[in-house]
Amino acid sequence: xxxxxxxxxxxxxxxxxxxxxxxxxxxxxxxxxxxxxxxxxxxxxxxxxxxxxxxxxxxxxxxxxxxxxxxxxxxxxxxx
Numbered sequence: 001x002x003x004x005x006x007x008x009x010x011x012x013x014x015x016x017x018x019x020x021x022x023x024x025x026x027x028x029x030x031x032x033x034x035x036x037x038x039x040x041x042x043x044x045x046x047x048x049x050x051x052x053x054x055x056x057x058x059x060x061x062x063x064x065x066x067x068x069x070x071x072x073x074x075x076x077x078x079x080x
Contacts, residue, residue, distance in 0.1 A: 007073040009049075013057065014042040016068055020061055030060035 017027055024042070028035045033053055040046050041057070049069075058065060 005074055010070040010072055011044045012070055013068050016061055016063055027060050031056035
């Protein structure tokens with residue numbers, strides 16, 4: 001089976017930042033994350049989530065993990 005057969009994780013960081021009163025530069029500063037790395041997370045352009053970065057982003061944005069990540073199940077459920 002392929003990874004897509006299990007569903008996907010959508011990163012909603014861009015939306016959370018837009019809903020906050022913070023700029024991306026401020027979020028990068030507060031989370032001690034490089035701006036380029038923050039942009040990769042915002043675009044969902046990452047293969048593996050660094051839990052330390054995720055916790056710093058949640059701290060900076062005063063949000064919960066489930067505010068930033070969303071599980072999208074597959075369209076059809078396959079038997080394993």
